[in-house]
Amino acid sequence: MAATGYRLLQALLLALFIGVTTFAMMRSLPGDMAWRIAAHRYGYDLVDADAVRLVQEELALGGPLLPALVQWLTDMVRLDFGTSLVSGESVIGEITHQLGASLQLAAVALALSLLLGPPLGILAGLKPGGWLDRGLLVLASGLRAMPQFLLGLLLILLVSVRLGWLPAAGHGSAGHFVLPALTLALGLAALSARIARDAMAAVAASPFYGFARQKGLSDAQVLWRHGLRNVSVPLVTCLGLQFVTLVEGVVVVESVFGWPGIGHGLVHAIFGRDVPMVQGTALVMGLTFVLLNALNDALQRRLDPRGTGR
Amino acid sequence: MTDRLSRTTGRRGSRRVGALLVLAVVLFAWLAPWLAPGDPYGQSLLKALGAPDAAAPFGYDHLGRSMIQRLAAALQLSLLIAGVAVVAAACLGVALGVLAAARGGWVDRALVLVSDSLLALPGLLLVLILSALIPPRPLAFGAGLTLVLWIEFFRLTRATCRSLLASPGVQASRLLGFGRLYLFRRHLWPEIAQLLLTTAAFGAATGVMTIAALGFVSVGMQAPTPELGLMMVELMPYWREAPLTLLQPVIAIFLTLLGLNLMAGGRQA
Numbered sequence: 001m002a003a004t005g006y007r008l009l010q011a012l013l014l015a016l017f018i019g020v021t022t023f024a025m026m027r028s029l030p031g032d033m034a035w036r037i038a039a040h041r042y043g044y045d046l047v048d049a050d051a052v053r054l055v056q057e058e059l060a061l062g063g064p065l066l067p068a069l070v071q072w073l074t075d076m077v078r079l080d081f082g083t084s085l086v087s088g089e090s091v092i093g094e095i096t097h098q099l100g101a102s103l104q105l106a107a108v109a110l111a112l113s114l115l116l117g118p119p120l121g122i123l124a125g126l127k128p129g130g131w132l133d134r135g136l137l138v139l140a141s142g143l144r145a146m147p148q149f150l151l152g153l154l155l156i157l158l159v160s161v162r163l164g165w166l167p168a169a170g171h172g173s174a175g176h177f178v179l180p181a182l183t184l185a186l187g188l189a190a191l192s193a194r195i196a197r198d199a200m201a202a203v204a205a206s207p208f209y210g211f212a213r214q215k216g217l218s219d220a221q222v223l224w225r226h227g228l229r230n231v232s233v234p235l236v237t238c239l240g241l242q243f244v245t246l247v248e249g250v251v252v253v254e255s256v257f258g259w260p261g262i263g264h265g266l267v268h269a270i271f272g273r274d275v276p277m278v279q280g281t282a283l284v285m286g287l288t289f290v291l292l293n294a295l296n297d298a299l300q301r302r303l304d305p306r307g308t309g310r
Numbered sequence: 311m312t313d314r315l316s317r318t319t320g321r322r323g324s325r326r327v328g329a330l331l332v333l334a335v336v337l338f339a340w341l342a343p344w345l346a347p348g349d350p351y352g353q354s355l356l357k358a359l360g361a362p363d364a365a366a367p368f369g370y371d372h373l374g375r376s377m378i379q380r381l382a383a384a385l386q387l388s389l390l391i392a393g394v395a396v397v398a399a400a401c402l403g404v405a406l407g408v409l410a411a412a413r414g415g416w417v418d419r420a421l422v423l424v425s426d427s428l429l430a431l432p433g434l435l436l437v438l439i440l441s442a443l444i445p446p447r448p449l450a451f452g453a454g455l456t457l458v459l460w461i462e463f464f465r466l467t468r469a470t471c472r473s474l475l476a477s478p479g480v481q482a483s484r485l486l487g488f489g490r491l492y493l494f495r496r497h498l499w500p501e502i503a504q505l506l507l508t509t510a511a512f513g514a515a516t517g518v519m520t521i522a523a524l525g526f527v528s529v530g531m532q533a534p535t536p537e538l539g540l541m542m543v544e545l546m547p548y549w550r551e552a553p554l555t556l557l558q559p560v561i562a563i564f565l566t567l568l569g570l571n572l573m574a575g576g577r578q579a
Contacts, residue, residue: 009423010423010426010427010430011430013423013424013427014427014430014431017427017428017431018431018439021439021440021443022439024443025439025442025443141568141571141572142568144567144571145564145567145568145571146564146567147519147522147523147563147567148523149522149523149526149527149539150542150560150563150564153542153546157549244429244432244433247432247435248432248433248434248435251432251434251435251527252434252523252526252527255526255527256526256527266435266438267438267527267529270438270439270441270442270529271528271529273442278439278442282431282435282439285432285435286430286431286432286435289430289431289432290430293430
């Protein structure tokens with residue numbers, strides 16, 4: 001499969017890019033890195049020269065550039081990301097823990113957006129120019145101008161602070177899912193509703209759709225037999241584009257709602273200059289994204305086997 | 311027919327509204343400090359969260375700094391970074407796109423592979439990584455955003471130029487012996503230029519949004535710098551006492567993004 005091979009190559013190049021940039025990051029940390037790391041680990045008051053020397057030996061800081069880079073990259077290929085500079089735990093363990101929480105949130109958000117967006121879009125597309133269509137257009141434009149963190153902030157202020165219905169932040173119960181998932185889902189639904197609307201309007205105006213009605217099928221039958229599959233093809237393409245929004249949204253939304261996922265972890269790692277964690281999270285996020293896109297390619301070929309190709 | 315006509319005029323109308331909104335925001339950012347002189351960093355704690363007065367028409371923030379000054383400075387910063395990044399990304403993307411389309415072969419394949427791999431990296435992540443590499447934040451954000459935004463320009467330019475270069479018009483020009491520069495100016499540029507405005511407006515919106523989002527999760531601009539996302543975080547604890555003050559950066563970013571999105575018009579996804 002040429003497409004799969006291409007995705008693999010893409011993943012490889014991505015990993016190389018992340019490896020080299022994080023290596024540069026490790027080398028270019030401002031100030032004496034060993035001091036900073038030791039201070040993060042032991043607390044600023046408890047750092048002494050011995051602790052710093054230990055950190056230096058442990059991480060093999062300094063030394064010639066090229067062998068260190070090769071070592072860094074081979075470690076990465078062996079999926080040996082080392083230990084977090086801050087917590088001292090193994091990076092891979094922390095990431096698998098975080099990834100679970102993130103995937104849960106992303107899946108709920110995606111499901112919610114698919115429940116909201118496409119049905120509304122299809123309804124609007126069946127009657128272009130109707131009140132639902134126009135209302136949806138205004139709503140979608142408003143939502144697109146609203147960054148996710150702002151939407152999250154407004155939801156927190158409105159639903160949890162003002163009304164006190166749901167917890168503002170945290171993780172654990174089902175109630176904690178609602179606000180972060182809704183924040184992500186509204187942004188995604190704004191786009192998928194527009195795509196579904198345009199696709200539905202195009203299909204409904206097509207000759208084969210008119211013919212199906214002409215031969216006496218009911219509205220529901222026409223939609224079911226001739227509408228939905230044709231609408232689903234651009235929707236699946238749009239789903240592929242939405243993974244970007246989803247992965248980026250996860251970083252922001254998790255930070256806003258204190259969700260213990262991979263995006264939250266990434267922001268903390270950047271903040272604390274925890275380079276192994278940055279490397280691990282960036283790699284996992286990038287590779288997840290490539291994997292999702294590969295799955296999306298396959299689904300698209302399944303739905304529309306006409307083989308137009310790109 | 312009439313439906314399509316009304317739709318295109320409607321789209322052009324909303325584009326004009328968007329351009330006016332962006333113009334208004336830009337005018338505010340650069341004229342406000344001049345109309346109500348002051349210092350975005352100057353504190354006077356006695357006036358903390360104070361109501362608007364003659365010196366500060368938008369009131370004061372939690373440290374008694376003039377809100378109109380801070381808003382204008384924050385907008386200037388965001389718009390400048392986003393603007394510079396968009397221009398740099400457009401130059402880079404168009405140049406590489408034309409190169410890839412004109413040369414074809416392995417140059418084309420390599421460039422597409424690089425752009426696709428970068429595309430697999432969420433933009434926010436790319437900007438974050440660069441901001442950890444390059445200490446001065448505005449520079450890091452500019453470079454990171456350029457690295458994110460050039461891909462869209464590259465893909466569009468490459469796709470447009472590929473079909474154009476195979477067209478009879480270009481072949482005729484080639485046979486007549488016109489040089490590369492002429493081909494670019496006469497055949498490619500007019501088509502590319504049409505795409506640029508839409509892509510640039512979307513790119514600028516992405517830039518403004520990214521800067522604010524990073525500021526909001528406190529890995530963006532650092533504390534005293536006026537920046538929209540950061541201002542929201544700083545003012546959040548006082549939302550009960552001064553809801554209107556918190557609302558100001560919110561409205562500023564909403565209008566900027568709405569204007570840019572409308573200006574870009576209905577892009578086909």
